[in-house]
Amino acid sequence: MSYFNIKSHAKINIALNVVGKTNALHKIESLVSFLDLHDKIMIRKIRSNKHKIKFKGEFSNNIRSNNTVSNLLKILDKKKLLKDKYQIVVIKNIPTKAGLGGGSMNAANILNFFIKKKFVKLKQKEVVKILRLIGSDTILGIYSKNLVLQSNNSIKTPKIHKKINLLLVKPDFGCSTKNIYSEVKRYSKISFNLISKNMFNIKHLKYMKNDLEIVAFKKYPKLKNLKSFLLKLPNIEFARMTGSGSVIIAYFNSIKMCKDAQKKVKKQFRNYWCKISKTI
Numbered sequence: 626m627s628y629f630n631i632k633s634h635a636k637i638n639i640a641l642n643v644v645g646k647t648n649a650l651h652k653i654e655s656l657v658s659f660l661d662l663h664d665k666i667m668i669r670k671i672r673s674n675k676h677k678i679k680f681k682g683e684f685s686n687n688i689r690s691n692n693t694v695s696n697l698l699k700i701l702d703k704k705k706l707l708k709d710k711y712q713i714v715v716i717k718n719i720p721t722k723a724g725l726g727g728g729s730m731n732a733a734n735i736l737n738f739f740i741k742k743k744f745v746k747l748k749q750k751e752v753v754k755i756l757r758l759i760g761s762d763t764i765l766g767i768y769s770k771n772l773v774l775q776s777n778n779s780i781k782t783p784k785i786h787k788k789i790n791l792l793l794v795k796p797d798f799g800c801s802t803k804n805i806y807s808e809v810k811r812y813s814k815i816s817f818n819l820i821s822k823n824m825f826n827i828k829h830l831k832y833m834k835n836d837l838e839i840v841a842f843k844k845y846p847k848l849k850n851l852k853s854f855l856l857k858l859p860n861i862e863f864a865r866m867t868g869s870g871s872v873i874i875a876y877f878n879s880i881k882m883c884k885d886a887q888k889k890v891k892k893q894f895r896n897y898w899c900k901i902s903k904t905i
Contacts, residue, residue, distance in 0.1 A: 628667040628714070629742070633734040634659040634769055634905060635719045636726035636762070637791075637867040637874060639825070640833035642813040643806075644776045650761055651806050654817040655774045656824060656833070657765055658789070658904040664731060665716040668738060670709045676702075677712040684717040684727070693732040696759050701736075704755075706745045720898055722799020724868030726766070732759050733766025762868075771825055771904070776815050785825045788903045792875040792883045794855065794890055795898040796847050800870035808840045827876060831863035841870045848873060854893060858886045 638655045645652040664682075671677065676698050680688045694713060701707045713735065719727035733756060739745045740752070747755070756763040764780070765772065771785040813836055823829045842849035848870060855864040855875045860882045864875045877883050883901045890899050 626669045626671075628669045629738065631666045631668065631734055631738050633664040633666055633715075633719075633727070633730045633766070635662045635902075636660075636730055636765055637904075638724065638835060639830055639865070639867075641835045641837060641868070642816060643809050643811075643836040644815050645812050646809075651809060652776050653774065654776045654815060656817070656830070657772050657774055658825070659769050659771075660725075660791075660902045661905050662719060662725075662793070662900060662902045664719050664727060666731065666734060666738075667714040667716075668735065669712050671712045673710045673712075676710050679712075679714045680717055681714060682717040684720045685715075687721060688717070688728075693728040693759050693763070694735060697732040697736060697755070700755055700758055701739075701745060706747070707739070709744070720795050720799070720872070722801065723795050723872040724800065724866065724870050725793075725872060726762055726868065729760045729763040730766040730769075732756070733763050734769075737767055769905075773817050773820055773824065775817055781820050783820055783822070783824065787825070788905070789825075789827055790877045790880050790883050790903050791901075792855075792877065792886050792890065793872050793898075793900045793902055794851060794875070794894070795872045796845075796851060796894070797896045798845070798847075798871060800841060800845070802869040805837055805840050805844070805869035808844070809836070811836075811839075827862050827878070830876070833865075835866050835868075837869050838866050841866060845871065851894070851897075855886075855890070858889060861886065 640656040642654050719725050773781040862876045866873045
């Protein structure tokens with residue numbers, strides 16, 4: 626049987642406020658977008674008594690055997706929702722431990738594929754429950770569009786048509802989401818309950834923040850230095866870390882501005898991953 630091919634787009638937190646904590650997790654609100662940067666996933670049915678998962682590509686080396694894709698399949702098998710076994714090949718173009726949600730989005734897109742092809746039958750409540758077992762942000766991958774994650778876990782999808790050009794820069798290390806959140810001591814006021822047309826306007830976004838930068842910059846001074854460098858680039862609108870890092874994103878009004886900035890970044894930080902992208 627030939628492969629089905631799907632795209633698993635990178636997720637970014639353009640703004641992120643930590644607004645409290647429950648017994649298990651921190652409560653956040655965030656403005657989320659998805660990028661044209663994506664992993665490629667190939668799926669096909671196989672005659673076997675077990676699933677086969679393989680990761681290939683630039684960022685496949687450090688992925689453990691126990692990962693988001695394997696966890697999804699274990700959950701579906703345990704619930705006896707999958708009748709067949711599958712071979713899944715994930716070509717990793719999205720770096721890990723970067724704040725881009727690569728692994729979470731892989732699991733979400735594979736489940737979404739199974740549902741659309743009617744390989745599994747699930748109600749929306751069951752979909753949410755399964756994806757939350759994999760990761761707190763995995764449910765966002767079902768939407769793959771601009772969205773507002775509110776503090777009560779509600780998800781709003783305002784209609785935004787304008788694309789944002791950006792330059793992603795990752796230093797030569799990653800950040801542990803668990804470690805970053807464990808050191809959050811202060812909380813912000815809830816700000817995203819009211820949805821406005823200007824929420825994803827670049828002129829409006831530049832005045833927002835990512836609360837996790839405080840912890841990440843203290844733990845990794847290189848991140849603070851990187852952001853300081855990016856903020857001095859010509860024509861930049863703003864720069865901000867996505868998620869718990871370690872990618873910091875520089876936002877621009879055109880691809881040309883991104884290309885000019887990329888040359889300067891590559892000259893200054895030769896060992897850093899540096900990629901031009903845009904929201905979808």
